[in-house]
Amino acid sequence: MQIISNPTRAEIVIAANALKNGNLVSFPTETVYGLGADATNEKAVGKIYMTKGRPRNHPVIVHISSVNQVENWAREIPEYAIRLGSAYWPGPVTLILKRNSRASDFITGGQESVGLRVPNQQAALALIQEFEKLGGFGIAAPSANRFGSVSPTTARAVEKELGKYLGGEDLILDDGQCEIGVESSIVDCTQVNPVVLRPGAITDEMIEDVTGLAVLLKSDVSENRAPGLLESHYAPNAKVILGLSAKLGDGFIALDQIPTPIGSIRLAAPTSIEDYARDLYEALRKGDQLGLDKIYVAEPEGPGLAIAIRDRLGKASRGNRT
Ligand code: TXA
Numbered sequence: 041m042q043i044i045s046n047p048t049r050a051e052i053v054i055a056a057n058a059l060k061n062g063n064l065v066s067f068p069t070e071t072v073y074g075l076g077a078d079a080t081n082e083k084a085v086g087k088i089y090m091t092k093g094r095p096r097n098h099p100v101i102v103h104i105s106s107v108n109q110v111e112n113w114a115r116e117i118p119e120y121a122i123r124l125g126s127a128y129w130p131g132p133v134t135l136i137l138k139r140n141s142r143a144s145d146f147i148t149g150g151q152e153s154v155g156l157r158v159p160n161q162q163a164a165l166a167l168i169q170e171f172e173k174l175g176g177f178g179i180a181a182p183s184a185n186r187f188g189s190v191s192p193t194t195a196r197a198v199e200k201e202l203g204k205y206l207g208g209e210d211l212i213l214d215d216g217q218c219e220i221g222v223e224s225s226i227v228d229c230t231q232v233n234p235v236v237l238r239p240g241a242i243t244d245e246m247i248e249d250v251t252g253l254a255v256l257l258k259s260d261v262s263e264n265r266a267p268g269l270l271e272s273h274y275a276p277n278a279k280v281i282l283g284l285s286a287k288l289g290d291g292f293i294a295l296d297q298i299p300t301p302i303g304s305i306r307l308a309a310p311t312s313i314e315d316y317a318r319d320l321y322e323a324l325r326k327g328d329q330l331g332l333d334k335i336y337v338a339e340p341e342g343p344g345l346a347i348a349i350r351d352r353l354g355k356a357s358r359g360n361r362t
């Protein structure tokens with residue numbers, strides 16, 4: 041495995057060739073780092089599952105360069121999905137659409153739908169475009185962490201998570217810290233109304249604005265395929281507890297205005313919801329690096345990105361609160 045920092049165009053071309061040759065390339069997006077493979081290469085996608093330790097029935101998102109590429113992977117695309125892609129791509133939203141024959145079972149986990157996203161990050165877009173120039177159709181990329189663990193928002197975190205599992209020809213592109221810091225919103229566009237399966241930076245209001253349709257809750261639909269609902273997800277080794285009652289030697293994460301409980305170790309003090317999202321996963325990792333047993337987290341209140349943060353914290357903590 042090799043790490044390429046601040047990749048030049050020439051190095052992006054090398055990375056695109058690595059993908060074309062069936063190797064893995066971890067790359068930054070505006071949300072979190074992804075672990076990429078040629079989405080049409082079964083063996084290469086198989087390496088993603090091995091490297092992450094992820095169950096095979098768990099689908100992966102295909103990253104494409106623009107809304108014009110949607111038809112390469114999907115069929116019977118509703119107009120509202122095209123509106124969403126046109127309005128918010130490149131950006132932090134994944135659209136779930138009916139798959140076409142290019143989207144094999146090894147991408148969709150055997151489901152009849154496929155997840156598509158155009159990331160809003162320069163190196164990522166350049167990588168996808170160079171890959172398409174080589175005849176590629178899309179880059180399959182889940183978050184670049186071991187299954188169930190915290191998504192990486194820096195290349196160092198990718199190296200820590202996956203370094204020992206990556207092969208000799210695999211690459212990590214380091215282009216700094218991810219701007220948003222929590223994973224994309226996932227919108228199921230296979231029904232009459234959009235259904236949000238995972239909240240993110242693209243909010244329900246933003247979806248309703250563009251589509252003119254009401255966003256349905258996950259519980260409103262019979263077939264529940266929500267991601268990240270497994271027992272421990274987005275979780276560090278330390279036990280995450282929601283609340284303020286950190287004791288001596290416990291980790292503590294909260295907005296800046298909330299004081300640090302006496303004796304606890306402040307892991308982050310973000311001054312805005314955006315900073316909270318961006319720094320949360322690195323703060324959880326820092327707790328693990330310090331070998332802490334418990335990390336107490338004060339959830340942010342309010343709408344928008346705060347909803348996504350509370351969603352991830354709910355899963356990281358498995359609902360533990362004081
Ligand atoms: O921000 C992101 O979405 C990042 C970056 C790298 O793009 N990717 C990411 O991928 O978070 P991953 O695999 O860690 O999470 C994607 C989630 C999975 O939980 C998966 O179950 C769900 O999306 N998903 C993918 N395809 C799906 C499908 N066809 N139907 C339902 N859920 C799907």
Ligand code: MG
Binds near residue numbers: 182
């Ligand atoms: Mg993930």
